[in-house]
Amino acid sequence: MSQRTIRIRGARTNNLKSVDVDVPRGRLVVFVGVSGSGKSSLVFDTIAAEAGHQLTETFPPFARNRLPKWTRPDVDEIGGLSPVVVIDQRRLGGNARSTVGTVTDAWTYLRLLFSRVGSPHVGASNHFSFNDPAGMCPTCSGLGEVVVSAVDRFLDLDRSLAQGAILLPGFGNGGYWYSQYADIGSFDADTPLRDWSEAQRAALLYGGEHAARLGTRPPRDYEGVVQRFERIYLHTSDDLSDRKQETLARFTRSAVCADCGGDRLNEASRSATVLGHTIGQLGRMEVTELTEVLRGVSDPAVAPVVSALVDRLRAMTTIGLGYLHLGRATTSLSGGESQRIKTVKHLGSSLVEMLYVFDEPTVGLHPRDVAAMTALLRQLRDKGNTVLVVEHDSAVMAIADQIIEIGPDAGTDGGTLVFQGTFDQLRAARTPTSTALAAQAPVVTAPRTATGRITVADATRNNLRNLTVDFPTAVFTVLTGVAGSGKSSLAAELVAQHDAVVIDQRPVSANRRSTPITYTGIAAPVRRLFARHSGLPAGMFSANSAGACPDCEGLGVRHTDLAFLDGQETVCQTCRGQRFTSEVLRHRVNGLSIADIDALTVSDAIQRVPDQAIREALWHLEQVGLGYLRLGQPLTTLSGGECQRVKIARELRDAAEPSLYVLDEPTTGLHLRDIGTLLRILDQLVDRGHTVVVIEHHLGVIRHADWIIDLGPGPGRHGGRILYEGPVAQLAGTPTADALRAG
Incomplete structure (x- = not known):
């Protein structure tokens, strides 16, 4: 008989404090908690990591060396796992050749269709591939651009x-x-x-x-x-x-490209048609329109191809991506769009009793569109799978079979099991999440007065319809509208036509050695502080210099190459992971060794490090709600929302002359309780004379706006128009207004 729960005992990954919890299998379970509480450590770094590792171990060593590497969690016992599918918010990077069509395999089916019934006949399906010499345009090498x-x-x-x-x-x-x-x-x-x-x-x-x-x-x-x-x-x-x-x-x-007109294909491949359309024309149609066209293909010889392609396209529409077209570059997709694209291939899967793990699947979705995502989550569960979701949206909590809250606070003040039960039970409990659910931000009724305006003229990017829009200066403006309505396109035009500081969710650093210490510039002051107290040269307190442990060269770990097996990384036995020589570690400031500094959180360092310049450099991270970050934590481990707040902290530190700031969904990864902190920080920028423009779906942020620019009415070709410009209190007759009234 199969185990009915995922049994976890003594989970200590990151800030988890020996968490014991039984997660029901075959259910939709939502994990909540304030930002940095440890919920992702439990779901991704413990449950998913152990499931991924155990599955990888079933393959031969040669294959394991080519599969994703999973870091085993620090946990006493974990059982009841299934093969795991992680659907996160990492953007679908790829390169210039990666498109929505290629990443969903829809282009593969379309190529096959044209190779069989296209007129005139051109050749095999690779003749319709812009990544194959047989099909690519020789001028642009299949890129569509020069x-x-x-x-x-x-x-x-x-x-x-x-x-x-x-x-x-x-x-x-x-x-x-x-x-x-x-x-x-x-x-x-x-x-x-x-x-x-x-x-x-x-x-x-x-x-x-x-x-x-x-x-x-x-x-x-x-x-x-x-x-x-x-x-x-x-x-x-x-x-x-x-x-x-x-x-x-x-x-x-x-x-x-002047030769192929952006179709990426050579002349012969561009000439073939199906139902009077070339493959390039079909690739530029929105998914919803393309689905209707393909239903007209009646040749029984290709019925299986058409059926498979239409199913794939319907799945994209189901999860709110019907406004995309197959030729759209994956590099241009948002984190939320990337995540939904990844789910397409799983909708038609026949596998059951799988473990699906989602990271904030409602990111990038207008409140009107959330119902489509919750229907998808329930569909995966009803097929006999276990669905675990890390989420802050109350609409997702409401459809959960069970909710697990980790907290109560962030960093060292989190990492414990706070609540486990139904949504109704959560609302009656006294937890950070239930308290935030009960509170609702008021609508701004006395907006700030603009000092001028910034004009975006004749914008035609993507689905924008020759828009000319005025953005008021020195106020807080929110761009709203359903997913695909043109918000990001309008923001991109604003940035292109005017100098702007863009604060998005892209990683702060690709270097694993980059930490809050290096990012805030306090590494040198910290070394000088220890030098003053010890009498040693400052270089002795650098893990890359004279004071580094000679055996691990200041890394704190030793790496052993095991050829075709996974390399083994072990804590250095000489310095016990502290990276410095024993002589250096003997010297202390306020009871702290140089190695102890890495383990401090930003909040702890502000209290304990006796140096005003260091405290001031860290203060802005504390202000944006990142006081729980450890000073030695690699910035590569931060979520998209955390990366965005780190960038905001830097702007708070550096901002001088009045500037234009454009932010892309800054509430990503934020607990309901932390939204207020974010809004206070954005208010600080506005109060200093800066102009802040935010793309956002969160109703609390929309209610706080001085000015709303609402686009729509629908996605793709059904959007691209301004539905409303003005104070939020007067917004009416749009999907956003309906969501505000209902929320």
Whole structure:
């Protein structure tokens, strides 16, 4: 008889304090708790990690070496596990060749369809693959885009040649190429280019016929600035140095391939049609529209292909992604969209008694769209699976079979089992989550007065319909609307047309050595503090310098290479993981050794480290609710929401002149109780004269706004219009207004 619970005893991963809990199998269980309480440590780093590790161990050593590595949790006992599927918010990175169609396998079915019934017949399905030489456009190599010169960035028209009007490296006065233009007698080197004629500027840039028409003709071998730049930077196959890459990033842009028009395919593959549509045209249709078109394919020979493709497309619509098209690059998807894309392949799965683990599946969803996601979670459960969800949304809590709360607070003040029971029982309990559920932020009735406006003109990005929008300055503006309505596109246009500080959810650092100590710049002050108290050189208190343990070279661990088996990482026996020599560790400041500093939380360090500069550098992390982070915690372990708050903390520290700040769903990963902290921080920015624009679905944030710009009415081609602009108190007649009234 199968075990009816996942039995956990003595879980101590990260901040968990020997947690004992029985999680029911075959149920939908939602884990809640304040940010940093330990819920992710229990669900992802304990349950999922052990299930993943045990499954990996069933494969031969050669295969294990190529499978994902799972770090085994610190736990006394764990049983009742199933094979695990983790569906997290990590963005679907990939590269320029990865699209919604390729990552969902929908493009594979579409290629197969065209290879069988496309007219004229072109060839096998690989002839419709832009990642295969048989199908890719030879001009853009299947990318759909080419790199072209950003000629408008080449010249500063207010300068003369002698003053460095040509901004390209090596073309300024004294540069290698300068004499080719200033000294040939065809151009006036001392007159600002704005005072030249159009013909003279064209001759300078493009040479050829333009140069030939000049009264003072350049030498026969004359090259225009654009020609020379492209020969040096675009038409060479040499490996690019960092300097060349920087130049390319500054003076080029991507443009749609002129040959394939962005379809990525060669001419023959672009010519084939099904129901009068080319594969490129179908790839640009929204998923909902494409589904309707494909229902018209009646050839019984391809019925299984059409059925499988339509099922895959319907699944995308079910989880609220019907506004996407198969040609959309995965690199442009948000974390929430990435997570929902990953679920598509599991909707049609025949596997049962699996363990599905979700990380905030409602991220990026308008309250109107949450019902579709909760239906999906219940569908997975009803097929006989165990579904574990880390979530802050009350709508997901409401449909849970059981809720488990970890807390009561963050970091060292969390890590215990606070509550286990039903949603109704939770509402009656006295926990941080139940208290936050009972509270509701009021709607702002006296919004701040704008000092001016920032205009986005004629925006046509993605589904925007030639929008011109005014953003009020020195106030808090929230962009609202259903998923896919155009909020992110409008924010991107705002950033493109005006200088802005973008605070998104991308990782703060890719370096595992980067920690709050290095990020806040307190590493050197900490070393100097210990040097003053000990009389030793400051370098002795660096794990990368003279004071490092010689056996582990300051890493605190020893790595043993076991060839085809997993490498083994063990704590260094010499320093016992403390990274420094015993001589260095003897010296203490306020009872703390240099190794103890890493183990302090931000809040503890503010209280215990006797240095004003260090405390001030950490204060802003405390202000944004990250006081629970350990100073030595790698920043690569932070969630998307935590990364965003770290960036906000830095802006609070550095912000001087009034600036425009654009934030992408800053409530991601935040407990209901922590929303108020975030809003206080954003208010601080506004009170300093900054303009804050936020893309957000959280009703508490929307109620707090001075100004609302609501887009819609639907996603994709059904959106892209402004439904409302104004104070939140007057918002009416839109899906967002309905959600505010219902919430």
